[in-house]
Amino acid sequence: MFFGDLVTKRALGQIAGFENEAFIFPDVHNEFKFCILSMAGVSLSIAQPDLVFFCRYFRQLGETERHFSLTSSEFQLLSPNTRTMPIFRSGADANLTLAIYRRVPVLEDERSKSNPWGIRFLRMIDMANDSGMFRSESGDGLLPLYEAKMIWHFDHRFASLIGRENSAGRLSRKYEGWYSVDYADPNDLPTPRYWVPEESVQARLEGWNHHWLLGFRDVTNVVVERTAIFSLLPRTGIGHKIPLVFLERATRVHEIACWLANANTLALDYVTRQKVGGTSLSYFILKQLPFLSPSAYCPTDGTFIAPRVLELVYTAW
Secondary structure (H helix, E strand, O other): HHHHHHOOOEEEEEEEEEEEEHOOOOOOOOEEEEEEEEEOOOOOOOOOOOEEEEOOHOOOOEEOHOEEEOHHHHHHOOOOOOOOEEEEEEEHHHHHHHHHHHHEEOOOEEEEEOOOOOEEEEEEEOOOOOOOOOHOOOOOOOEEEHHHHHHHEEOOOOOOOEEEEOOOOOEEEEEEEEOOOOOOOOOOOOOOOOOHHHHHHHHHEEEOOOOEEEEEEOOEEEEEEOOOOEEEEOOOOOEOOEEEEEOOOOHHHEEEHHHHHHHHHHHHHHHHHHOOOHHHHHHHHHHOOOOOOHHHOHHHHHHHHHHHHHHHOOOOO
């Protein structure tokens, strides 16, 4: 990659990143980001480039607390697979994130072939390419199709469809929006927009012998309440904006609970905010987030964590 090559060759001089909230460019959308990029020639070697992001005014370039530097080895520590640039708001954010990465490994290091959890991913049902199988009403042999807006931390009942009933008293394809289910009622399950054939779901999950799934919201950003959102889900249809996570080396329920608890911590959410530059928590970002390895948990840790995770995820029959 271009940026990784700049870092490796020590040709990166400075990045001054801006967001257009103050309309430096009046005719450009306020959320648009741009930067001033300085590069050195082959005869120069820059050990620590000067970096600053999220400026809205040119005068903010003079605020020293916004600036930070990273060495080539620190770039590799933070993003071993891609050498991409983490976007820190301040030098303090950079120092804290580096301190975390020096203690906790990334989820999957592709260069060293380290994948302690045996993680792999699946996008089950594409909301565009697979739309021909969607049904607007439930029926025999059909399963609900979960969309990303329907889940939250540990919560597979975060949102349910408000639909318009047709003459048969069933929800029609047209809908008005989403609302929270009745958490006090363990029989109140979320109503989706669509249902999909059960056989299609089972075909995509061939070899997976559990009645549950683990997934996360792909669509996100760094200015909402939380950026990294993971939950257990029923074994049902799952839209591609909830990528599924399979931990092939986690054979015990306690291990799954520990991983999910790690994924939903404030600490991991904090680091994720330094890595997400757009509106997607992509696979390459997730792989380079800090996750405690299975060996970091002693038996008593799992005994403590698992019942508490269970209380959060098992809220409906």
